[in-house]
């Protein structure tokens with residue numbers, strides 16, 4: 001069996017998904033879960049791109065010991081310096097540097113000749129080798145590059161010290177056969193290619209990211225890059241869970257395997273979905289709600305007689321539990337703590353007590369507390385907690401068939417000052433958001449609003465995601481509650497707090513006076 005390395009870029013390319021904006025706590029929590037999943041490399045961010053990215057890459061590199069942590073850098077000394085500062089405390093500092101090699105990108109974006117691009121790539125790899133033990137070099141837009149040029153530049157960067165060569169299908173243009181053949185060509189034509197590991201990085205613009213990645217493996221690639229749930233720039237990246245499970249289920253065909261703990265897939269996917277607000281379509285392979293649901297009579301009959309008639313993957317393989325223990329209002333701290341540990345969290349005693357109280361309050365209102373509910377409580381209380389500028393203290397909404405909906409809200413700011421306002425709207429949610437806008441004193445546009453239930457049942461928690469904008473500043477937020485209006489208000493306040501917590505938005509804090 002050939003071992004395939006998994007390079008996870010959920011926190012870098014995944015975070016490039018439109019509307020996704022993770023804070024430091026959220027990135028740390030995802031990184032810990034990726035370590036549990038046992039990926040080989042975590043690309044934690046792009047250190048030179050912002051102070052926030054620098055800090056999160058640094059903290060992740062300092063914290064994660066079970067796998068390698070890397071960060072992205074352009075072909076510039078300043079990007080490489082920033083990456084080294086962020087990564088040097090890690091167990092195995094690794095740089096990921098890139099430059100575009102396609103005629104379109106070189107001419108119009110970089111405005112550099114092919115020779116200048118080679119010189120820049122070689123200089124950056126040589127410079128980085130002074131610091132980094134492992135350097136990965138990527139030819140951005142490789143699949144639309146001239147193969148003779150690609151051969152030439154790859155030979156040079158390997159001579160300069162690169163140890164992993166990545167051939168991205170940056171715009172998701174390649175087809176499996178075509179993309180695979182690039183790797184065969186490079187293996188046959190780059191004289192020093194045996195010194196490096198070849199890597200594939202595919203985007204899903206034509207829906208072929210996973211097929212292209214698997215084709216790359218058939219053509220000798222030993223590292224696959226992708227994201228959890230396939231999130232990422234535009235249509236996203238290759239879904240790592242799909243690649244890993246395809247290799248596992250079709251070992252007979254691919255004769256390759258990863259070291260991922262497949263049983264951690266569901267948990268990782270849920271965490272990433274919750275924190276990014278990127279909802280998983282029910283029919284998504286491996287992790288969608290319907291991935292293991294058999295609906296039609298003939299299929300159900302077959303599965304009842306023999307599961308393998310219609311089930312090629314067992315839900316347990318990827319951590320989907322059919323009848324996980326349900327907690328309720330009579331459960332005690334031991335069962336509660338146990339379940340939390342099983343969900344992969346370690347909490348201090350003080351945190352267990354705080355979240356246990358919230359669990360009991362919820363259990364008073366809701367018959368059964370499922371893993372989804374617990375994960376929601378944990379994420380709300382442990383992961384997304386910020387230096388909040390505003391807390392939602394009280395809210396009231398009046399709605400009647402022939403009445404104008406009216407909301408009254410009390411917010412408490414950082415200094416403990418209470419702000420109370422009321423406003424109307426054409427619906428209850430609009431009334432709430434008009435009122436919150438008044439309380440905060442910023443003109444805010446609501447760009448997206450989505451609601452879903454956490455699990456099933458009439459008493460299920462409601463989970464709301466919003467995307468807001470004030471002038472050029474944008475942010476997203478998430479709120480959960482049993483009442484849909486309370487969840488709506490919480491999501492909005494969370495988005496405002498996230499907007500105000502970003503270093504680059506300091507000016508806004510002064511504007512609102514908190």
Ligand SMILES: CC(=O)SCCNC(=O)CCNC(=O)[C@H](O)C(C)(C)COP(=O)(O)OP(=O)(O)OC[C@H]1O[C@@H](n2cnc3c(N)ncnc32)[C@H](O)[C@@H]1OP(=O)(O)O
Pocket residue numbers: 013016046048049050073074075076098099100109110111140170233
């Ligand atoms: C395929 C990918 O996913 S690549 C990664 C993409 N990710 C991101 O861009 C997210 C983070 N990016 C950012 O925060 C910003 O773009 C920054 C901080 C990196 C740069 O910001 P700015 O300095 O304002 O530049 P801006 O983004 O407008 O333009 C990019 C510049 O980098 C240059 N550039 C692009 N790729 C490279 C490269 N690999 N090596 C050197 N220069 C490059 C562009 O030609 C352009 O240069 P120019 O200003 O001389 O025209």
Ligand SMILES: CC(C)C(=O)C(=O)O
Pocket residue numbers: 013072098138139140141166168169170171201203
């Ligand atoms: C930075 C590179 C590897 C990238 O994300 C791409 O080309 O898609």
Ligand SMILES: [Mg+2]
Pocket residue numbers: 013168170201203233
């Ligand atoms: Mg990419």
